[in-house]
Amino acid sequence: xxxxxxxxxxxxxxxxxxxxxxxxxxxxxxxxxxxxxxxxxxxxxxxxxxxxxxxxxxxxxxxxxxxxxxxxxxxxxxxxxxxxxxxxxxxxxxxxxxxxxxxxxxxxxxxxxxxxxxxxxxxxxxxxxxxxxxxxxxxxxxxxxxxxxxxxxxxxxxxxxxxxxxxxxxxxxxxxxxxxxxxxxxxxxxxxxxxxxxxxxxxxxxxxxxxxxxxxxxxxxxxxxxxxxx
Numbered sequence: 001x002x003x004x005x006x007x008x009x010x011x012x013x014x015x016x017x018x019x020x021x022x023x024x025x026x027x028x029x030x031x032x033x034x035x036x037x038x039x040x041x042x043x044x045x046x047x048x049x050x051x052x053x054x055x056x057x058x059x060x061x062x063x064x065x066x067x068x069x070x071x072x073x074x075x076x077x078x079x080x081x082x083x084x085x086x087x088x089x090x091x092x093x094x095x096x097x098x099x100x101x102x103x104x105x106x107x108x109x110x111x112x113x114x115x116x117x118x119x120x121x122x123x124x125x126x127x128x129x130x131x132x133x134x135x136x137x138x139x140x141x142x143x144x145x146x147x148x149x150x151x152x153x154x155x156x157x158x159x160x161x162x163x164x165x166x167x168x169x170x171x172x173x174x175x176x177x178x179x180x181x182x183x184x185x186x187x188x189x190x191x192x193x194x195x196x197x198x199x200x201x202x203x204x205x206x207x208x209x210x211x212x213x214x215x216x217x218x219x220x221x222x223x224x225x226x227x228x229x230x
Contacts (some may be wrong), residue, residue: 006087006112007098020196024205026189027080029214037068041128041168048161052142055163057133059143063228069125069219074217080206082112088163098189105181108229111195111203114148114178122172127167131160136228145230 038114038135040061047058076085092096099113101107107114134157136145189195197203 001079001146006082007090007094007108007110019199021199021203022194023111023197024193025082025195026193027083027206027209028193029075029209029217030079030083031190031193033068033071033075037065037103040043040064040068041164045161047164055143059145062090062132062135063225065128066228069129070224071217071221072125072136074220075214078213078216079208081098082206085122088113088115088118090118095119101180107181109198109201110205111197117174117178118169120174124164125169127164129159130156131164 019138024139030189042057044061044065047054050058075083081087095115110117136147137150138145138154138157139148140154179185184195203226
């Protein structure tokens with residue numbers, strides 16, 4: 001179905017053992033990004049109705065989300081194997097075939113993100129970017145965003161924020177459904193970096209990402225935020 005080693009339709013390992021094997025698939029920067037993003041989105045959401053000086057909690061947390069987007073875009077190009085966009089962004093045909101097999105409870109195994117999960121990552125990044133940029137176009141309660149001269153940010157920002165919340169809800173539902181169908185604990189894997197993979201699946205640990213590549217991604221994220229705050 002797919003040439004990528006991320007999706008395996010047939011057994012790729014002659015090992016007949018029924019015991020799963022532990023394989024490291026998520027690097028530390030990916031895991032830190034994921035859970036830090038959860039915290040920052042929650043902070044921005046909780047402070048979304050704040051007024052006065054508390055409004056700037058929402059402003060600052062929202063602006064920082066732009067840095068998260070930049071980091072993930074860079075990491076999707078220079079990160080470890082399963083963090084790369086080329087590992088989990090698939091064509092419509094592959095997503096369609098995967099969805100059909102998922103609905104019949106026989107989806108091919110995905111070592112990293114499955115095709116639906118991969119496109120959810122893209123959708124979340126796109127909508128989050130639009131929410132952040134439209135927020136920067138807003139001007140209210142003493143705050144004037146760096147893009148306020150463009151105008152029409154308020155209504156769009158609220159709409160994008162609501163859409164982003166809906167996508168988060170769908171994402172969580174997908175993780176729960178995947179766990180019920182496959183028996184995999186995806187949140188635990190995103191904490192430890194390790195998945196319990198069936199012995200029949202040919203998968204290997206990712207390589208250490210070192211320090212330079214994460215430093216480059218973080219630096220570019222910091223520059224992006226600084227450009228809007230300066």
